[in-house]
Amino acid sequence: MTELSLSQVTRRYGDVAAIDNINLGVAEGEFLTLLGPSGCGKSTTLAAIAGLDRPTTGRIALGDRELFNADEAIFLPPEARGFGVVFQSYALWPHLTVHNNVAMPLKLRRMPADQRKKRIAEALELVGLSAFASRYPGELSGGQQQRVALARAIVFRPPILLLDEPLSNLDAQLRQQARVWLKDIQRELGITTIYVTHDQDEALAMSDRIVVMRGGKIVQLGTPEQVYGAPLHPFSASFIGNANLVEVEGEQGVQGDGCIVKLADGQILRGHAPGDRLSSGQQLLSIRPHKISSAPLAGASEIKVEFGTESYLGDHFEQQVTVAGSTLRLTLETPVAHGPGSIWIKPEDAAVFSNE
Ligand code: ADP
Numbered sequence: 193m194t195e196l197s198l199s200q201v202t203r204r205y206g207d208v209a210a211i212d213n214i215n216l217g218v219a220e221g222e223f224l225t226l227l228g229p230s231g232c233g234k235s236t237t238l239a240a241i242a243g244l245d246r247p248t249t250g251r252i253a254l255g256d257r258e259l260f261n262a263d264e265a266i267f268l269p270p271e272a273r274g275f276g277v278v279f280q281s282y283a284l285w286p287h288l289t290v291h292n293n294v295a296m297p298l299k300l301r302r303m304p305a306d307q308r309k310k311r312i313a314e315a316l317e318l319v320g321l322s323a324f325a326s327r328y329p330g331e332l333s334g335g336q337q338q339r340v341a342l343a344r345a346i347v348f349r350p351p352i353l354l355l356d357e358p359l360s361n362l363d364a365q366l367r368q369q370a371r372v373w374l375k376d377i378q379r380e381l382g383i384t385t386i387y388v389t390h391d392q393d394e395a396l397a398m399s400d401r402i403v404v405m406r407g408g409k410i411v412q413l414g415t416p417e418q419v420y421g422a423p424l425h426p427f428s429a430s431f432i433g434n435a436n437l438v439e440v441e442g443e444q445g446v447q448g449d450g451c452i453v454k455l456a457d458g459q460i461l462r463g464h465a466p467g468d469r470l471s472s473g474q475q476l477l478s479i480r481p482h483k484i485s486s487a488p489l490a491g492a493s494e495i496k497v498e499f500g501t502e503s504y505l506g507d508h509f510e511q512q513v514t515v516a517g518s519t520l521r522l523t524l525e526t527p528v529a530h531g532p533g534s535i536w537i538k539p540e541d542a543a544v545f546s547n548e
Contacts, residue, residue: 195219196241196352196384201250201260203236210236211247212408218386223378225387227395228405229431234388235356237405241386242277242354243270254351271300276345276383280357282337284329290316290340291325297348315347318377335366342374346381353378353385359394371397392432396420404428424466426545429478435543436484436520442475442544451544453477457516461493463542474547481510482523483541492536502527 196218203210211233218224226234239245241252243259246267252260259268270277284293294315298308316322319339329337338358345353359367359374375398378385389395395402396416404412404419404427412419412428423429430437440453440461451465453475463477485492497513497520509527513520513535522535 195255197253199251201240201247201252203240203245203247209408214410216403218384220384221382223385223387223398223400225389225395225399225402226405227389227392227402229390232405233408234405238354238356238386238388242275243268243273274350275352275354276350277354278341278345278358280360282341284337284340286329289326289328290321293340294343294347297344301348311347315343319343334361335370338362351384353383355385356388404431422466423543426476426478429543433480435478435480438477438518439547440475440477450539453544455516459495461495461537461542462539463544464539465544476545476547478543478545479537479541481521484520484522485536486524486528489536489538492538494534494536497533497535499528499530499533
């Protein structure tokens with residue numbers, strides 16, 4: 193299996209590391225997403241893979257073929273790597289028809305005209321634009337231009353497809369459709385794909401695995417179910433799926449991965465510690481809004497709170513409660529009357545992390 197691997201890849205700009213010691217293996221045919229807030233190093237990682245940027249240290253290889261090795265002064269330029277790339281700005285040639293835009297990578301590779309014609313027809317068919325071959329980019333919608341950019345990136349059958357926020361210029365509804373469409377094409381082609389986004393929904397919906405990044409480092413790498421359901425870091429918990437984070441005191445120690453923590457007002461809660469082993473003292477408690485119950489639950493800790501403002505969100509309510517000086521958000525089918533009350537949280541839904 194041809195695996196793309198990044199080993200100890202760092203890119204420094206002066207004293208600042210845009211990416212810092214990235215280690216990553218991408219399996220053949222995998223859809224891997226780099227997810228994180230703006231400035232966390234996603235595009236720098238992608239540019240290093242594409243050969244559009246030269247890292248400061250490390251090694252990048254496709255199978256046993258080295259694309260970059262800082263120690264050996266190996267650096268293959270983008271054209272020698274031959275990966276398909278789609279950026280947020282589609283960068284189509286405005287003076288060329290759709291057909292000729294898609295033809296360009298094949299012309300550069302000196303493919304004979306008859307073969308070229310067949311490949312272009314296949315690529316346009318795949319992206320659903322066969323009828324638009326003779327139009328110019330200016331005569332297409334944003335979504336259609338995006339499809340042309342994708343056709344151009346896959347027409348020469350690259351081993352790897354690199355996509356940097358390719359859907360971010362589309363409106364919300366089109367974006368949702370494009371996700372499904374893009375994922376279907378990726379599956380049909382079985383092409384190894386690395387996808388950059390800051391949109392957690394997009395990452396969860398499309399990826400085989402997600403790399404959660406922060407400050408140039410990998411925070412967590414796992415399947416969508418793992419990074420959403422079992423975050424190993426409070427950053428994953430809050431960035432993916434809106435967790436409530438509360439500072440707690442963890443003085444009562446750890447049993448297995450279960451633990452007992454104390455809120456600032458002295459109330460006790462049972463949780464679990466999915467990350468590193470906890471030290472005593474200040475810790476962070478993370479709870480998903482939909483995992484907090486306003487009715488008693490077997491095995492759950494009861495916490496006295498003050499119910500506050502609710503917002504109607506169409507298919508559910510979101511309500512705020514305050515406890516020990518912190519505000520938590522709950523999702524509820526029906527809001528609870530304002531004032532004192534209780535919430536219930538199960539230990540498996542109360543993740544406790546070391547407070548950095
Ligand atoms: P992302 O794609 O996650 O938004 P980037 O990879 O673009 O993040 O950037 C990571 C960090 O590196 C940011 O802090 C950014 O300011 C910095 N950076 C990126 N490119 C340059 C550059 N050419 N010169 C200096 N700093 C840069």
